[in-house]
Amino acid sequence: MSKGRVNLKGIYKRFGNFVALKHIDLDIKPVEFFALLGPSGSGKTTTLRMLAGLEPPDEGVFAVDGEDVTYAPPGKRDIAMVFQNYALYPHMTVRDNIAFPLKMDKVPAAEIEPAVVRAAERVHIEHLLHRRPGQLSGGQQQRCALARAIVRQPKLFLLDEPLSNLDAQLRLQTRVELKKLQRSLNVTSIYVTHDQEEAMTLADRMAVFLDGEILQVGTPDEVFNRPRTIAVASFIGSPPMNLLPAKLDGRRLVVDGHVTELPFAPDHPGGDVTMGIRPSHVRIDPDGLPTRLYLSENLGESVLLNLYLGEYLVKVRVASFASAGDDETVPISFEPDAIHLFDTTSGLRIRTAQD
Ligand SMILES: Nc1ncnc2c1ncn2[C@@H]1O[C@H](COP(=O)(O)OP(=O)(O)OP(=O)(O)O)[C@@H](O)[C@H]1O
Ligand SMILES: [Mg+2]
Secondary structure, eight states: OOOOOEEEEEEEEEETTEEEEEEEEEEEOTTOEEEEEOOTTSSHHHHHHHHHTSSOOSEEEEEETTEEOTTOOGGGSOEEEEOTTOOOOTTSOHHHHHHHHHHHTTOOHHHHHHHHHHHHHHTTOGGGTTSOGGGSOHHHHHHHHHHHHHSSOOSEEEEESTTTTSOHHHHHHHHHHHHHHHHHHTOEEEEEESOHHHHHHHOSEEEEEETTEEEEEEOHHHHHHSOSBHHHHTTSBTTBOEEEEEEEETTEEEETTEEEEOSSOOSSOOEEEEEEEOGGGEEEEEEEEEEEEEEEEEOSSSEEEEEEETTEEEEEEESOOOOSOTTOEEEEEEOGGGOEEEETTTOBBOOOTTO
């Protein structure tokens, strides 16, 4: 039985002079749900297309279960892919779309119909088999594309932003079903998204991409709670953590003259550092640093304050806030044990006793 361990080693991809992928190394475990997360243009789709065999790399090796498949043709890879635009055949019925991979594999006709019905049932479109893609809603087309991908048991399941064409509510609902489906399929899955909430909720582990490079690989918990660099910290979280210049002296952290005593001893000689603090870990504190209220946004379950500390915008999430009006002074302090520290020059996380 195939396992589905995926290895990428030293992958480079260039388009003319433009380097789209720079030294990509990844080790994806069998049956893992692995997300490639990054902003637009960071190289996620290029990586997936390379895995699918649609685009060869310029350098590097791609292996599945130890076998080098870097230049194997798509049909020899035992991979199923779901594209962002679903790529259904418009002139075929849903039934024929789902059956297509089996026909290509020359599966005996008698086995095709039950397999198609089984796949359609798993994504709840068994009543739509006679329709054409043009007669389906976006969500139903997406399910049809999923059914076509799962109709055979591939070694590797590649998904490129499969939920991005769905409206917000359907996206949340389908996300849950997709996770359930992946668990029951037991297939290594690589999932591309620029939506960090999707990556956090779906993935066992993820790689954070930026400008064709991988900035961090880890579980959602690791990436969220221990971002490896300032770049990762400024991308993860909604809104992401506040990043402020600070001075470190032993356990004393000074931001704009305000001292926070750290409950841990940072592994750093001291001096200029960058402090990171999530909006929900900033407190309103009469003894704190004075900031100027720019705007308070009521999000229903919480209030997001946009405050200016000098020239720096600080976002603060509080349960409720009675505003005396814009431009009022709001004093803040930082929860000491929720503080992240980064070396300002290298951008690297400074290890703390809690890491
Ligand atoms: N065929 C191509 N020729 C030239 N440049 C390309 C080609 N394909 C991709 N690129 C460039 O490579 C970079 C990475 O593209 P890619 O599609 O992998 O990004 P992405 O992370 O999937 O972004 P998005 O979230 O917008 O889908 C982009 O700057 C893109 O313009
Ligand atoms: Mg893409």
